[in-house]
Amino acid sequence: MALTPSDASRLTREVCAFAPIVPVLVIDDVDAARPLAEALVAGGLPALEVTLRTPAALPAIRTMAEVAGGYVGAGTLVTPKDVRAAKEAGATFGVSPGATDELLAACEKEDLPLLPGAATASEAMRLLSRGYDMLKFFPAEASGGAPALNALAAPLPQITFCPTGGISPGNATAYLRLPNVLCAGGSWVAPKNLVAAKDWSGIEALARAASELGKTQ
Structure with a gap:
């Protein structure tokens, strides 16, 4: 039985609730995948998004999926082929910059919970009509930032977002x-210079600081 949109949103919401920040990772070196995942998980960020932007992405997902305590997802899903490859690599959830009927159907068929992207009220409403109420707000800063997202809260209170794109400490x-x-998606917790230097303790420290970010009243 295919995954329903409501179940997909429930499962992605559970993943998003693990920590306030979901690391958005662009991995070039497969050898760095395991220690990077271990450092991020140790720092309190268990949900990891590996973007399918490099040849190392799928092998990295396979490796990171073996790290205890981690929940590895595949980002930048655009086509059904991406969905199948991500699922085969061991991804437990998917993230997309936007959403098409074809992509949504592929994720549902493959039982891959998806965090679909939306940048406007119309896009969010379209996804809600299909049954998705946990969405990615992307590109967050370029789409008006926190004020724009706040403006969607009143007319669309049933939708929860994970903003990504330009998020920083x-x-x-x-x-x-x-x-x-x-939660929010951010890449600053795994900067390229620290990954290249294999400074896993430095990355763990950044993750720990990010894990302590929270809502303030």
């Missing part, structure tokens, strides 16, 4: 304090 809290935000 400086603006993350502005998003996380919104009533319709559960």
